[in-house]
Amino acid sequence: MRTGRLFLILLAGVLLSAPMSLAAEDMRERQVQAERARQELLEKAASEKRAAEAAAAESRARIVADRDALTRAVAALKQSNDRLTAEVDALDRQRSDLAETEQDLDGRLAETDSMVREMVGAVRVNAKDLEGLLAQSPQTALNPPDLAFLRDIADQALFPGMDDIRRMADMLHDYILCSGQVRRTRGTIVDRGGHETEAEILVLGNFTTAYRTAEETGFLNYSPDSRKLFALSRLPARGMRKQIDGYLDGRSEAVPMDISRGGALRQLTHQLRLWQQVPQGGPIVIPILLILLVGLIIVAERTFFLWRRRMDDEGLMARLDQLVREGRWDACRELCATHVGKPVARVLAAGLKYGRMARAEMENALQEAILKEVPPMERMLSTLGMLAAIAPLLGLLGTVTGMIGTFHVITLHGTGDPRMMSGGISEALVTTMLGLAVAIPIMLAHTLLSRGVDNMVGNMEEKAVALINMVDRHRPLDGDQGRS
Template sequence: MKKIINTVSGLLLTVTTSLSYAQQAANLDELLNQLEQGKIAQSEQNRLREAEFKAKLSQQDQLLTSAENTRDQQIALSNRLEQDFQNNEIKLANQSDALNKRMGELKELFGVLQQVAGDTKSKFQTSVISAQIPGRDVFMEELAKSMGSSSKLASIEEIERLWFELQREMTQSGKVAKFTTEIVLANGERKQSEVTRVGGFNLLSQGKYLEYINETGSIAELIRQPSARYLATAEQVTLAPAAITPFALDPTGGSILGLLVQAPDTQERVEQGGPVGYVILAIGLVGLLIALERFITLFIVGAKVSRQLKEKTACDNNPLGRVMLVKTQNPDIDTETLELKLSESILREVPKLSSRLTLIKIISVVAPLIGLLGTVTGMINTFQAITLFGTGDPKLMAGGISQALVTTVLGLVVAIPMVFLFTLLHTRSRNIINILQQQSAGIIAERAEAEKGA
């Protein structure tokens, strides 16, 4: 192949030289002479190339022979290694069979130990006891890996420590212990504080619940604490751990507590109602203020009327006194005229006694209707979320449903007390009016008897 390439190169060089000479020659004789000289030079060059190729031919044979020898050596080495590998596999299988026969029931025992170590590692990682006694999960993980990745058998010391850690976990889960460590506060600050551990259930510090973060091995204060009734018991346990104290513990180690702190409080419930909820509360507040003003007014008026009933002298600072003054101011009029004047006086007092009670009744009726409006609005938002995102994620529908239910609840919460307040105030108002009518009837009867006697 190399010889053919050299021959082609020589021919190309000859043609190129001939063309060059043709361009430089002045006539045919000169051109012929130039071509003759070029042919002689080309022949000499080809001869040198052939000599060089023949000289390297023996060297190429030596390289080929050396490569073949190397190949044969590597093939022999590969065959020998393959045979050794097969022999080693046979020996390994024989040794494994012998090991299994000698281990017998111990193999099952170590398998159970490995499984227990793996399960216990997960338990220790999330246990609040690890906040006080760290590093136990590391030992369990190393023991499980060493027994699973190789044929290494657990030593007596490792088995004893596994039993000891299990026993210590059970013992500590029934104790209330105190220890000092660094905790992360809700604002991100770190400080050394005394922590109270209630068995394997909860961590407390200064009357607040803590959580154990197993990824970092740190203890952090819950950003959001449960309701006050749980914090009160937590503070009692912190102050007097040796005494018998009612305490709300979390048997799941934090799962129930995490759900409990996510429950919205009263303010957040109201905020879920949105603008409609605020309107209902505003109306309820107005109704409550009116009811309070009416209750105070009717209470004062009722007290004055009661005092007036015990006195014979009429005073104009109460409705009954003003009705009785009609008799005093008109001593000579006939019974029918007196009756009309008393009726007129009572009619003047009735609007004062029943003032704004109708507004309370209206609020008791309107509040549920506004709550129903919020319910319809919330359901519209829910159906819009279903239209856009489907029903795959219930959280997308929770906002609309919350608004629908909260506004309904707020409407009922406002309406029910308003009904009771209206009934109470209306009854007190009617009682005072009845007293006025009774006294008016008595005055008329007394005047009629006087007229008949005369």
């Protein structure tokens, strides 16, 4: 086993030694060839080195030349840079100065622009106000100004210049002058019938305008829409018309003027008289008017009744005193009989019938006669007082019914249209007004008539007491009474 291994090892060594000898020969050949290649490379490298050194020397020369040129160029660029830097610094300073100037100018421009806008706005506002003044002035109907010019400025259709402002100032100056003048001229107006006619026109500044034609004299109202003067639908009171005529004729220095610029005159036109308001009160107005009619009849009858029973009672008492002193009792009774239609005379005649009796009986007789005269004088006065109390209650009833109707309208239609509620409110107010207007004079008449009755009763009592004292001083004896 061991011998076999050794054999194998020897065999392997023989096999390996043969190639190694062959490889050594090849190595020597290759070294020779490599040496020749190295020599060739060395020569080539030396040749290339010499060429590179020549090229480097040439490049170095060019670089040196270029460096000098670049140095000179850099120096020139530095000088140019310094010059440009100085110029930039100067321009920066100039830009800063210009920026400050621009900011200052912007501020001044903004301030000026604000002032201009404010001035233009004020001019436009004044143009609009001036247009309104001229449009509402009655002077416009006589001398129409150029309102379109003012309207263009107010509506920003025209930028106002100094000439436009001067023109506005002239128009305002003319308006002020006309507002302080009293003018009398002839012109065309629209009369109460709606027809244009010539009239004599009196213009009192911007407050009041009056007119006079051959038929009438009255006030005028100016309409800005049509620029015409219209006669008011209702003529003023007679006294005002006389004052206007007197002023136009030079007979008076005073003339009525409406300082509210037509507001009071328009209110006068729309003002309703009492008889025009009565139909608006509804059905409650009828009983109130009946109460007024009955009350007037009672007042007239009672006034006539009491007036017919007035007499000169002092003269009658003086005549009776003289006759009593003379003892002429029959003449006293005849004197009272001549005034039998007067309550005082009837009371005195009743007292003279009991002249022979005791004082107490005579007083009772006179008191009875006075009490008999009172009911005819007080007749219907209680009815008059009742009517005075009923009239305001009916007015209150009309107020309640009118408010009920108003609330019914509100329930159905709401409060959007006040004219739908005006009927019920008008009924409520008119009935209250009419009830009070009827009750107050009736109550006043009732008070005056009652006071008159009280005065007559007091006068009868006074004359009765005077008769008792008169008779008591000159009371006749039974024999004398029989002879007389």
